[in-house]
Amino acid sequence: MSAELTQTRVGRIANWNVAIIAITVLVLIIAAASVDSFGTGQNFGFLVLDLLPIALVALPMTLVIVTGEIDLSVASTLGLSSAVMGYLWNANQPIETIIPICLLLGAVLGAVNGFFVTVLGLPSLAVTIGTLALYRGLAFVVLGDSAVADFPAVYTDWVTGTIGSTPIPNVLIVIVILAAVFGVILHATPIGRAVFAVGAGEQAARFAGIRPGRLKFWLYVASGVIAGLAGVLWTLRYSSARADNGAGLELAVVAAVLLGGVSIFGGKGALPGVIAGVVLLGSLQNALRLSDVSNEALNVVTGVLLIASVLGPNLAGKLRRT
Amino acid sequence: MTAVQLTAARRNSLSVVLRARELGIVIALGLLVVVTAISNPRFLSGQSVRDILLNTAILAVLAVGQAVVVITRNIDLSVGSVLGLSAFTVGTLLQNNPGLPVVLALLVGAAVGGVCGVLNGVLVRYGKVPALVVTLGTLYVVRGVTYFWAGGSQINADELPPGFLSFGNASLLGVPVLVLIAALALVVTAIVLRNYRVGRELYAMGSSPQAAQLAGIPVGRRTVGAFLVSGALAGVAGVLFAARFGTIDAAAGTGLELNVVAAVVVGGVAVFGGSGSVWGAALGALLLTTIGSALAVLEINQFWQQAIVGGLILLAIGADRLVAVRVAAGLKKRGSHVG
Amino acid sequence: GGTTKSSTEGQNTPAPQGTAGKADPNAPLKEGLKIAYLPKQLNNPYTDVEVGGGKVAVDEIKGTYKLVGPNDASASSQVSYINTLIQQQQDVIVVAANDPNAVCPSLNQARKAGIKVVTFDSDASKTCRDAFINQATTQGIGESLVKMASELAGGSGEIAVLSATPNATNQNSWIEVMKTELAKPENAKLKLVKIAYGNDDDQKSFTEAQGLLQSYPNLKVIVSPTTVGIAAASRYVSASSYKGKVAITGLGLPNQMRQYVKDGTVKKFALWNPADIGYLAAYAGAAMSSGQITGAEGEKFKAGKLGEYTVGADGEIVLGPPTEFTADNIDKFNF
Amino acid sequence: MAALLRVRGVSKSFGAVAAVRDVSFDLYGGEAHALVGENGAGKSTIVKMLAGVHRPDDGTLELDGTALALNGPADAKAAGIAVIYQEPTLFPDLSVAENIAMGRQPLGRFNTIDRAAMVSQAARLFTRLGVSIDPNRPARGLSIADQQLVEIAKALSVDARVVVMDEPTAALTGVEVERLFAVARSLRDDGAALLFISHRFEEITALCQRVTIMRDGKHVSTDLLADTSVDEMVRRMVGRDLEALFPKQDVEPGATVLKVQGLTRDPVFQDISFEVKAGEIVALAGLVGSGRSEVVQSIFGVDPRDAGTVEVLGKTLKPKNPKQAMAAGVALVPEDRRQQGLVMELSIERNVTLPRSRSLSQLGFLTGNSERRSAKEWTERLKTKYGRLSDEVGTLSGGNQQKVVLAKWLATGPRVLIVDEPTRGIDVGTKAEVHRLMSSLAAEGVAVLMVSSELPEVLGMADRVLVMREGRLVAELSRTEATEESVMFAATGQEATV
Ligand SMILES: Nc1ncnc2c1ncn2[C@@H]1O[C@H](COP(=O)(O)OP(=O)(O)OP(=O)(O)O)[C@@H](O)[C@H]1O
Ligand SMILES: Nc1ncnc2c1ncn2[C@@H]1O[C@H](COP(=O)(O)OP(=O)(O)OP(=O)(O)O)[C@@H](O)[C@H]1O
Ligand SMILES: [Mg+2]
Numbered sequence A: 001m002s003a004e005l006t007q008t009r010v011g012r013i014a015n016w017n018v019a020i021i022a023i024t025v026l027v028l029i030i031a032a033a034s035v036d037s038f039g040t041g042q043n044f045g046f047l048v049l050d051l052l053p054i055a056l057v058a059l060p061m062t063l064v065i066v067t068g069e070i071d072l073s074v075a076s077t078l079g080l081s082s083a084v085m086g087y088l089w090n091a092n093q094p095i096e097t098i099i100p101i102c103l104l105l106g107a108v109l110g111a112v113n114g115f116f117v118t119v120l121g122l123p124s125l126a127v128t129i130g131t132l133a134l135y136r137g138l139a140f141v142v143l144g145d146s147a148v149a150d151f152p153a154v155y156t157d158w159v160t161g162t163i164g165s166t167p168i169p170n171v172l173i174v175i176v177i178l179a180a181v182f183g184v185i186l187h188a189t190p191i192g193r194a195v196f197a198v199g200a201g202e203q204a205a206r207f208a209g210i211r212p213g214r215l216k217f218w219l220y221v222a223s224g225v226i227a228g229l230a231g232v233l234w235t236l237r238y239s240s241a242r243a244d245n246g247a248g249l250e251l252a253v254v255a256a257v258l259l260g261g262v263s264i265f266g267g268k269g270a271l272p273g274v275i276a277g278v279v280l281l282g283s284l285q286n287a288l289r290l291s292d293v294s295n296e297a298l299n300v301v302t303g304v305l306l307i308a309s310v311l312g313p314n315l316a317g318k319l320r321r322t
Numbered sequence B: 001m002t003a004v005q006l007t008a009a010r011r012n013s014l015s016v017v018l019r020a021r022e023l024g025i026v027i028a029l030g031l032l033v034v035v036t037a038i039s040n041p042r043f044l045s046g047q048s049v050r051d052i053l054l055n056t057a058i059l060a061v062l063a064v065g066q067a068v069v070v071i072t073r074n075i076d077l078s079v080g081s082v083l084g085l086s087a088f089t090v091g092t093l094l095q096n097n098p099g100l101p102v103v104l105a106l107l108v109g110a111a112v113g114g115v116c117g118v119l120n121g122v123l124v125r126y127g128k129v130p131a132l133v134v135t136l137g138t139l140y141v142v143r144g145v146t147y148f149w150a151g152g153s154q155i156n157a158d159e160l161p162p163g164f165l166s167f168g169n170a171s172l173l174g175v176p177v178l179v180l181i182a183a184l185a186l187v188v189t190a191i192v193l194r195n196y197r198v199g200r201e202l203y204a205m206g207s208s209p210q211a212a213q214l215a216g217i218p219v220g221r222r223t224v225g226a227f228l229v230s231g232a233l234a235g236v237a238g239v240l241f242a243a244r245f246g247t248i249d250a251a252a253g254t255g256l257e258l259n260v261v262a263a264v265v266v267g268g269v270a271v272f273g274g275s276g277s278v279w280g281a282a283l284g285a286l287l288l289t290t291i292g293s294a295l296a297v298l299e300i301n302q303f304w305q306q307a308i309v310g311g312l313i314l315l316a317i318g319a320d321r322l323v324a325v326r327v328a329a330g331l332k333k334r335g336s337h338v339g
Numbered sequence C: 001g002g003t004t005k006s007s008t009e010g011q012n013t014p015a016p017q018g019t020a021g022k023a024d025p026n027a028p029l030k031e032g033l034k035i036a037y038l039p040k041q042l043n044n045p046y047t048d049v050e051v052g053g054g055k056v057a058v059d060e061i062k063g064t065y066k067l068v069g070p071n072d073a074s075a076s077s078q079v080s081y082i083n084t085l086i087q088q089q090q091d092v093i094v095v096a097a098n099d100p101n102a103v104c105p106s107l108n109q110a111r112k113a114g115i116k117v118v119t120f121d122s123d124a125s126k127t128c129r130d131a132f133i134n135q136a137t138t139q140g141i142g143e144s145l146v147k148m149a150s151e152l153a154g155g156s157g158e159i160a161v162l163s164a165t166p167n168a169t170n171q172n173s174w175i176e177v178m179k180t181e182l183a184k185p186e187n188a189k190l191k192l193v194k195i196a197y198g199n200d201d202d203q204k205s206f207t208e209a210q211g212l213l214q215s216y217p218n219l220k221v222i223v224s225p226t227t228v229g230i231a232a233a234s235r236y237v238s239a240s241s242y243k244g245k246v247a248i249t250g251l252g253l254p255n256q257m258r259q260y261v262k263d264g265t266v267k268k269f270a271l272w273n274p275a276d277i278g279y280l281a282a283y284a285g286a287a288m289s290s291g292q293i294t295g296a297e298g299e300k301f302k303a304g305k306l307g308e309y310t311v312g313a314d315g316e317i318v319l320g321p322p323t324e325f326t327a328d329n330i331d332k333f334n335f
Numbered sequence D: 001m002a003a004l005l006r007v008r009g010v011s012k013s014f015g016a017v018a019a020v021r022d023v024s025f026d027l028y029g030g031e032a033h034a035l036v037g038e039n040g041a042g043k044s045t046i047v048k049m050l051a052g053v054h055r056p057d058d059g060t061l062e063l064d065g066t067a068l069a070l071n072g073p074a075d076a077k078a079a080g081i082a083v084i085y086q087e088p089t090l091f092p093d094l095s096v097a098e099n100i101a102m103g104r105q106p107l108g109r110f111n112t113i114d115r116a117a118m119v120s121q122a123a124r125l126f127t128r129l130g131v132s133i134d135p136n137r138p139a140r141g142l143s144i145a146d147q148q149l150v151e152i153a154k155a156l157s158v159d160a161r162v163v164v165m166d167e168p169t170a171a172l173t174g175v176e177v178e179r180l181f182a183v184a185r186s187l188r189d190d191g192a193a194l195l196f197i198s199h200r201f202e203e204i205t206a207l208c209q210r211v212t213i214m215r216d217g218k219h220v221s222t223d224l225l226a227d228t229s230v231d232e233m234v235r236r237m238v239g240r241d242l243e244a245l246f247p248k249q250d251v252e253p254g255a256t257v258l259k260v261q262g263l264t265r266d267p268v269f270q271d272i273s274f275e276v277k278a279g280e281i282v283a284l285a286g287l288v289g290s291g292r293s294e295v296v297q298s299i300f301g302v303d304p305r306d307a308g309t310v311e312v313l314g315k316t317l318k319p320k321n322p323k324q325a326m327a328a329g330v331a332l333v334p335e336d337r338r339q340q341g342l343v344m345e346l347s348i349e350r351n352v353t354l355p356r357s358r359s360l361s362q363l364g365f366l367t368g369n370s371e372r373r374s375a376k377e378w379t380e381r382l383k384t385k386y387g388r389l390s391d392e393v394g395t396l397s398g399g400n401q402q403k404v405v406l407a408k409w410l411a412t413g414p415r416v417l418i419v420d421e422p423t424r425g426i427d428v429g430t431k432a433e434v435h436r437l438m439s440s441l442a443a444e445g446v447a448v449l450m451v452s453s454e455l456p457e458v459l460g461m462a463d464r465v466l467v468m469r470e471g472r473l474v475a476e477l478s479r480t481e482a483t484e485e486s487v488m489f490a491a492t493g494q495e496a497t498v
């Protein structure tokens, strides 16, 4: 085929961010067309509720990974937040104070990560594997193996409910708002510029008057707060606070973020791609279940997509160079 | 003080500091055992020690493999899934032909794991995909494949040849065979890493990839090799798992990867490669397992276990950093300009 | 003072009443009913036997059988499956709840959509299911567990329980009965020293068994009211120095326990026929779907080869007394 | 006699930059061959081709008259070519002895490494070099100089027929240089061929017999050293007369803008005090490793300081606070373009506007337009050549990268411009532009502080020359006082042999 044709094709492949969005849209269309009742409003609601926690936690995670760090403790933060929520509810505290406390808790847990990574300068992978175990452990310490239930219907119904008679779930508002906030911060503010600079060249960023340590610290705090929020919403959705809530979610989140075209080495990535990654994983799972495909299939698909998301552009790059 | 004495003095002080990592774990382990034994002497009974060692064996084998990869500034998150695949493969194999000798079972397991390892290594090196991404991907893929194959079926103890099961509990001179196998893997790897060029080249790669390239080290082959080892050992661990627990389903070893990485990190292997030892990694595994059993014996609420492990990891890497900083400071002071 | 637990006590969503307002005992059993089984988790041999029985029943009534479930015994993934089943417009969902409350909202959503919800194995809270198949009365199981334990312990000594998860509804209620039984004078010499939890996870149960034997040198019997636990404990003991010194009993599957009964590790254990639970659940669900019953106390319906059953209080349907298995009779059973 | 190693018309380019174009020269056994040229002339690139790191795009290498295809550093080693790279390439976690022996460790029983032998081998090499480095210590934390010495030991450990040294003396003190030369001579006299790269002519004349001169990646000439003079070499390197290159117009110095007092950071520099007035260009000269970069970096606040004060227009700067320094009108063009100057993976526009993203934002938001506009304006002002503003800056040629760094800082409208090695690795033409730019800025009343290792640049541009030696200010020379001799003398503390 002609040279410029290869060029354009390569160009498209190379920009994974565009590719992933295209793939996602494609999957959605195919699913809606071929899987009956995938397109129903109710199923849309279920879909959104299922990907709620991943979608939320993936937002700050994107920024953290763009700075070249990682936070594997998010799922445990979610669990601890949920456990504390249950504990306080049992202690007969008003939910209106419990929720802020859980967010605050998230901030503190995030700050602990931030402290170890930025102040002590320890590798974030090791640190957050440590806090992954620590926070989950504390969750069990707080609530043991028991489950706390009967949270106020007003709240649980809001989380599981939809806007008026529309099929649009209330929580979608939360996702959209937060996605917008993080998207703007990352792509349209000096902070965002700093995030990319730190991830791509920390030293050069320092020489441009940016404080990488401080930046990363606050990103970890943000990650904690959102994970705390995710814990609250998770608890209300299932109206059941448990220490093991969200166990193992961290890998799904990281997978979604990387699938969204964010470089694990930092410096590269975009939020729309990540959102697409989350939606892709979520809708695939949902569609496969509806068509009675065991979710083992999903594991394979996820893994392959994940590797392809980096391998594809690399190979494309090679193609271009030759 | 003459130059010679000076150098000698340096050497000792230095080697001590450098060994401090492993030392720290040994001390922690000692304390734990003593405290537990005091509160309940049966903790040191033959049976109890035997159980702890048996439980450690599998984690230790995985940790040794992981350490090799981490030393080269990579990581292998797929070990848990690989263990599952290997365990199920071997399980099915034995189910269908009970006559199969255990040694062959081990080899099959190692082979299965080795293939997965090579796949990881090739993708990392020649696909230029970061190890974290590759192995996170294969974590899902391999697990998925296992589920497909197993399709919810479970292999029970009574379906496995008694010979194989007894191998899981057999012991030689009082030491369980599984433990001996783990020890063998550990010692061999340790010797290769310490006393053979290949081993040193792995450290070199982790310590400075660019310099490794310039020094003419075959980085490609070594990387694949490291993943091969990790994979193969995960495979062996799978066989040990099958022999130990007798009941195997597609979920075997789920979520194990983080414990393994934890053991390695606690064992003082730097996640950025170039330093640490498989001894440390194995000790890390032993420590984590012992904590588990100790808490059960000490009647400490089992829920504390995970929290304690987490705190321990932070402590370990924190202390490790402290040592590193000290050493660095110590070394900076040593001017060597003549005149 | 905001919304607190006490301020919201009992004002949670009431159960939507079954669509069939009134029961008609003579209504014909509908054919082609879509009956879906959602156990706690797949890959659990006990569960496999249960749902196996279900499949038989569903075929008998010419319905379509479906089995779905998570690989982790988590409530959250169960909810996703319930949602899927709602989308697929099943007629009956037969579910073993991983968390009595977490599954409630979606189960009620299912019932709103006209789906009958039958729980088995581990009940969901009464407000969100139409009927519960009880494998045996809590009382009956608790008593027989204590009876077997005291026989094996020779009437006196330390015994320990290796249960599933601390919030497993059924295990807990049995343990409660055991405690009241043990309080009785004839069991005064039996001492329950510890309740350990193996989370119905093979390895965890295995290590928990180790822990028990280390912490309690004079332990005489381990009672494990869960198939995973008893198998793991037996496997450990049969290969350890404790073999012969410590007895294992509880609830187990003949196929899983056979070798341990044969090698003398286990003298006796009990269980109802799990296949019958799934079987009964199918008929109960079908009867409800066909309007024969609504789940109200006193209603009667026919459950194929098992004969006629009566709905008890709170929609509970009791299967019957458990069977004891020993070296003599174990080979008669294959499940 | 026959050439041992022949370089035959080799070329190498990196994307836009043609680093080496059709260069040929021969190395003879028993002879030291100098390779000189300005920064960025292509010397290191030649070295890397001899080392098998880069493959020539064009041309061949011949060893003993037979073509030599190097598919990697291993091949070069096997062929008996030992290389000392410009930037030390050690394994920080491994012991010094192991660093030296890597890949060729002495083996004992069962092919296990014989550590004792390895250590004693390293010790022998160090005695031969006359330095006392503990072979058992890890390489981490070695000073640049010590790292360089280990590199040299590495090269000696292979009994090589061809020894290539890329600026091995850059970080060494006179004594160490002498030791190195003694060893080099003995190697040479044993029949090895030496390729020696240095910016210091006294070293070249002291060691070498033959000299090859490069300019802009091209071969200019190869002669016996006896047949040429330093001035001649310089002229050929630079390609024109020095005066033409440094068009510094005289400006009447204004008020003091930058005032540094007793600035100290142990162990790198101590008690540095000086002033820079508006319209002045002050050069900070000295040998590489004398501490100049650390001084300017702690003035700007990226490095900490132990003592001393920094004032800009009477305003005292807090230590370790680049933001405040920038606000006060200080700009630093750092020495290491790839690491400190630019974020290589980011686009040109992002790099140019990085320090100003806040001031460019409207209500704290950045649409990208304001950045693109500003970036366009400044890159055009500096005549930067690029494809699209959204291209990664890493794809630009060295010279254009440097222009981007300058644009980045000039755009902040600095009152004090600090430039560290402003013309390192950029071609002659750009160099002249940069110099013109600096003097015109001075003319506009900006106070310029220039760190430079290139004497001609220092002499040509500076109104005043401050000279550092081993972390101390040892001399302040007016434009008239400053000559090659006087500066060299101050910098080395000994009579320059030029
Ligand atoms: N890996 C690379 N990628 C892109 N450009 C490069 C690379 N290496 C060198 N260059 C460019 O090639 C040119 C020659 O570089 P080289 O290092 O050979 O110069 P040099 O003569 O060694 O300079 P110096 O005296 O500073 O060492 C420079 O413009 C440099 O920026
Ligand atoms: N990364 C480093 N590790 C150890 N010592 C260093 C390091 N960088 C610089 N030094 C030491 O700090 C001192 C000053 O180094 P610096 O690079 O500032 O010198 P300089 O005068 O700026 O030379 P250059 O021409 O390279 O800028 C030297 O003694 C050098 O050995
Ligand atoms: Mg060079």
Ligand SMILES: [Mg+2]
Pocket (backbone or CB within 6 Å): D292, D293, D294, D335, D420
């Ligand atoms: Mg410098």
